[in-house]
Amino acid sequence: MARRRAMSAADRAAAGRQLRDSVLEMPELQMAGTVAAYVSVGTEPDTLGLIFALWKRGSYVLLPVLQADRDLDWASYEGPDSLAAGPRGLMEPTEPRRGVTAITSADLIIVPALAVDRAGRRLGRGGGSYDRALARVGTAIQTVALLYEGELLSEVPAGPHDQTVRTAVIAGQGISRLR
Ligand SMILES: Nc1ncnc2c1ncn2[C@@H]1O[C@H](COP(=O)(O)OP(=O)(O)OP(=O)(O)O)[C@@H](O)[C@H]1O
Ligand SMILES: [Mg+2]
Numbered sequence: 403m404a405r406r407r408a409m410s411a412a413d414r415a416a417a418g419r420q421l422r423d424s425v426l427e428m429p430e431l432q433m434a435g436t437v438a439a440y441v442s443v444g445t446e447p448d449t450l451g452l453i454f455a456l457w458k459r460g461s462y463v464l465l466p467v468l469q470a471d472r473d474l475d476w477a478s479y480e481g482p483d484s485l486a487a488g489p490r491g492l493m494e495p496t497e498p499r500r501g502v503t504a505i506t507s508a509d510l511i512i513v514p515a516l517a518v519d520r521a522g523r524r525l526g527r528g529g530g531s532y533d534r535a536l537a538r539v540g541t542a543i544q545t546v547a548l549l550y551e552g553e554l555l556s557e558v559p560a561g562p563h564d565q566t567v568r569t570a571v572i573a574g575q576g577i578s579r580l581r
Contacts, residue, residue, distance in 0.1 A: 403445070403516065405550075406444075406446075406516075406550065409445065409550075414445065414446070414447055414448050415448050417448070417550055417573035417574070418442070418447045418448025418449060418450070418452065418573075419451060420573040421447055421449075421548050422449075422451045422452040422455055424571045424572075424576045424577055425452055425548075425571055426452075426455060426456075427576075427577070428544075428546070428569070428571075430509075430510055431510055433509065434461060434508075434509035434510040434544075435461065435462060435509055436461065436462040436463075436464065436507050436508045436509050437456050437461045437463050437508060437509065437510050437511075437512065438463075438464040438465075438466075438476065438505055438508040438510070438511040438512065439452065439453050439456065439463055439464070439479075439512040440466055440513065440514055441465060441492065441493040442514070443490075443492055443493070446514055446548075447548055447549075447550060447573055449548065453465070454481075454482065456479075457479055457481060463478060463479040464476045464477070464478055464479070464504060464505070464507075464508060465485075466494075466531070466535070467488070467494050467495065467499055468488070468489065468492060468494075468529075468531065469502075472529045472530060472531050472534075473531065473534050474502060474505070474531050474532070474534065474535045475499045475500070475501060475502055475504075476499065476500050476502070476504035476505055477494075477496070477497040477498060477500060478497045478500070479495055479497075480495075484496050484497055502535070503538060505535050505536075505538055505539055506538055506539055509543070509544070510543070510545075510546065511535075511543060511544070511545045511546065512546045512547075512548060513536070513545060513546070513547050513548075513567060514527075514532070514547070515548070515549060515553070515567070515570075516553065517553045517554070517555050517558050518547045518549060518553065518554055518558060518567060518570045518580065519554070519555050519556060519557050519558040520556065521557075521566065521580060521581055522566035522567050522568060522580035522581045523560040523564060523566055524547055524565070524566060525558045525559075530563065532565065533564055533565050537563075537565055544568055545565075545566075545567040545568050545569065546567065546568070546569045546570070546571055547567045547569070547570050547571070549570050550572070551572055551573055551574050551575060553572070554570050554572055566580070567580065568580055568581065
């Protein structure tokens with residue numbers, strides 16, 4: 403987190419553009435009708451360009467709405483005007499909420515992470531929100547974590563509740579298959 407804080411807004415935007423281009427090149431994405439993504443917050447690499455590009459190419463894009471219990475509800479992205487400021491500085495979709503199980507309709511799921519290891523173990527920010535959401539989807543679903551360079555580690559500590567991801571996309575380095 404300290405490394406992320408040391409980056410400039412321009413660095414985060416540049417990383418977001420690299421990640422956008424790498425994600426759009428994934429063969430699984432070409433096939434995906436419904437894509438779950440997230441709106442970047444704070445020091446995360448910028449994802450607004452990726453979300454816009456997914457929507458423009460005709461994907462049905464689901465974005466999370468953080469619940470009081472830290473579980474994630476989902477609603478669709480219908481263009482830049484379909485986002486509004488929510489709690490904790492988060493930008494949230496304004497379309498009708500489709501329930502916590504809506505994630506199961508996604509063909510590809512893009513999640514945030516602070517770090518990921520070669521086995522797909524994922525370090526989040528301690529809310530357990532994505533562990534809950536990913537626990538609802540089958541293992542056949544393509545799950546993708548977006549990282550800055552240096553955040554794919556040899557080992558990330560994990561517990562039994564931690565859900566793994568199958569792919570890391572790393573700004574400036576492209577796609578890494580995990581496990
Ligand atoms: N499936 C689940 N059901 C209920 N609670 C859960 C579940 N998964 C995780 N949690 C809760 O979330 C807490 C935080 O989990 P963890 O530290 O792994 O968060 P994280 O992976 O960093 O966060 P996030 O998933 O939001 O990125 C756990 O200690 C647990 O209490
Ligand atoms: Mg976890």
